[in-house]
Amino acid sequence: MKSFTYERADTPAAATAAFARAPGARFIAGGTNLLDLMKLEIETPAHLIDVSRLALDKIEATKEGGLRIGAMVRNTDLASDARVRRDYGLLSRALVAGASGQLRNKATTAGNLLQRTRCPYFYDTNQPCNKRKPGSGCAAIGGFNRLHAVVGASEACIATHPSDMAVAMRAFDAAVETVDAAGKVRAIPLADFYRAPGTTPHLETVLAPGELITAVTLPKPVGGTHVYHKVRDRASYAFALISVGVIVQRDGTGRVALGGIGYKPWRVEAAEAELPRGAKAVASGLLAGAKTTHENAYKLPLVERTLAGVLAQAKG
């Protein structure tokens, strides 16, 4: 770990101002991802701005009938909130399928969205990795890539985004609210939040340096039956091989979002129109243009089969 300086911010404005004074700093929330990355010198900020005690820890009703989830709401608190459990069950289920109880107690909404890939080569600083060290190559291509992306990947990077929470949020059409040092506030649809790897896989989101996430908003509830199925080799405490979240209405219409297959939670609205025709049709729309390796080709049939199972379950 490189040595670094530390300060704690009391307000969002103080946090963004602190960043403006120390470009190259990082915000730290629960620290469950950032600290690991710093120990391994994958991230080497010279300055940390602790945002974990900002008063962004509330879940409030919006006037549109949805919820505003503060950036510092812990994953545990979000999953167990009565309104979330009642109206956004998919989110609650996705959250509790992630990490462990201890980690969820620390992990925050913003931190979860910004957690970095679990590609094992990204974690080994001896290996080439374009995401960690732009231009060094991608060791996963041609290497161990059973866990890697099948859609949206590039020649430069085939990493996945590992968040479960984000998959559910994507299904709800969530938006990310931010503020920058100039006090400018914006709301970014989660659909537009993550950047495709292209030739610059180290740039993962559309956030500008120093832009602080303040909340995630969920539009008003959409009803329906919510099922989240996270497929993994062990029963708990493992990242998804793939995950499938669905919201199915009585008339057979609904929404589908996938995790573990690309650089972002994967949703293709056009494919959802196929829902009444069953899993195969939806999966083929969702996975259009998929590119697989010998080791991760199983993800395509797995998505289809898991979706079929989930849809059957949603029908009851």
Place this chain on the structure above:
Amino acid sequence: MKFETPATTNPIDQLKVIGKPTRRIDGPLKTTGTAPYAYERHDVAANQAYGYVVGSAIAKGRIASMNLDAAKAAPGVLAIVTAANAGKLAKGDFNTAKLLGGPEIDHYHQAIALVVAESFEQARAAASLVRVEYTRGKGAYDLAAAMGTAIKPQASFGTEPDSGIGNFAAAFAEAPVQLDARYTTPDHSHAMMEPHASIAAWEGDKLTVWTSNQMIAWSVGDMAKTLGIPKENIRFDSPYIGGGFGGKLFNRADALLAVLGAKAAGRPVKVALTRPLMINNTTHRPATIQRVRLGATADGKLTAVGHESWSGDLPGGGPETAVGQTRLLYAGENRMTAMRLAVLDLPEGNAMRAPGEAPGLMALEIAVDEMAEKLAMDPVAFRVLNDTQVDPEKPSRPFSQRRLNECMETGAERFGWSKRNPKPGLTRDGRWLVGMGVAAAFRNNLNGPSAARVRLDKSGIVTVETDMTDIGTGTYTIIAQTAAEMMGVPLDKVVVKLGDSAFPVSAGSGGQWGANSSTAGVYAACVKLREAVAQKLGINAADAVFADSKVKAGRRSAPLGDAAADGELVAEDMMEYGDLAEKYQQSTFGAHFCEVGVDAMTGEIRVRRMLAVCAAGRILNPKSARSQVIGAMTMGAGAALMEELAVDKRFGFFVNHDLAGYEVPVHADIPHQEVIFLDETDPTTSPMKAKGVGELGICGVAAAVANAIYNATGVRVRDYPITLDKLLDKLPDIA
């Protein structure tokens, strides 16, 4: 004391303390976090500095240059050790690759430097400033590709690479029912909780190492050899070990580098290996490719048994002895086994819990299941039919005790085996395909010479000292039970001190030989102490009864402590062995039963319940023995379903080198486990009449899971781990 003829009745047979389910005497220390594990022994030496190991970034080649300037100038840095400045170092007998590499590099993450600093953080930060340029060499990292170059290795630990009897080729060719299948098992990591860790301190030419090590005397000897100093000048102390599973049988880089770091820095130094280093710097269970051929008569009698195994290791290493059990497990007049060894430049392979048998049975016991199916026989009945009470390769040599059939039949009864549908893929529970599987467990019993010292003080406290280790197995407790039984005192009057090389040399912990061997050593020392007590009290040792903290003979009775009234009594002895283990094949047996559910949609596999029935001699402490077996069953389920070190065949290393990437089972994977021990004693093993169980428990488990998956789905997977991607395209259509 020499154990040369089968044991007759002795004080252990009273079973007042031995054989009773007994809580660990060291349990409170562990549950309160006060058991002193190696890295946390802050009190043993003042002024400890911290060492951080730099591992090689390449798997094979040379260090072209190494620049230490920036690291040396970093805050807090006290010293940097490299092969260039460490002086002459020999390689230990138990190490295949050097613990401090350079300029030649033998494997990925081989240690090439230790940075010593005032704090851990400073050492780690400075370690990243060590600049190394490498010249990459060409290495071999792919076992399947290297198979063709594999050679017949030398005998290792007394195991010959080849064996046979009769005419296997002819008998197999003629057999009306045949099986010829290939199986693979991947590289496994011990993944124990406590990392390798050591603190070293020099006082003049005397060296002390506080460490975490299973085999104290081996490792002291290897350290002496490596440094070229007399072993009398070295003390190792390893009283608590947070798991080893074979990964701590030998010195690893933490120990040697702490020693060298302490010398260079002129003060005590502590070093722990990080999780990635545990995986690529230390040893692992090597991958195997196995071919099993079985031939049987139409009514199910095995006539031909053939098993070959290929594995790889660094030059000078040894094979994974995966065919060992096949030489002994089933009858059959015509047999062949063979092991072949390829050179691979991956990290060094070595023992992991039940080396040989664990991967060997993963293959053999699927093959047996496949054969039973070909014969349209129940797999339990097929195994029972092919039982043998003698060593099949040397039929004049009987097993000392072999109740495999009883394990099978008891297990079948208790597990509800009769409810299993022999036709695979037909049992449903909602979306789950459900199946049951069985496999035999087999692991040889090994005994080793083991010494102990016992002390008696005037308050009647008995203190046992031996360099035996407790690797989480419960050794403290069974040794206390042994001394309590022998000296006629309650458990709380016994103090047990372990893991210090200043104590008499024990058998150590490995190969499931620890429990029987070390308690037999304590037995021998207690026999001597009993004699000394009797003599002191002026009674005939043969008449003396040791009970209730008293010594009685006829009408005389004296408190035990009286014998030490005018000074502590000390007795020391070593148990040694004659040729009973040659006359009799001493092995341990079991049957594993498993029920799994396989999600018909996703192929996810979940174990539902497991049962083990074990026949392993006298069970000294049913409570800790059960813990050993359920832990081993868990590890076996891991081997079946998830454990695999992923090899990068281009760069030559294990890619998933942390516990997020190398998955081992969590609680949710293991819903229900049951263990039954058959009530037995084996008088040929020692006066304790016990054998090992800690490795028996893992043997066969993975195959039982694999066979259950087959029964559930009708899909036979012969390559471990059995993950859903290997089932998916053969599961029922989803339509």
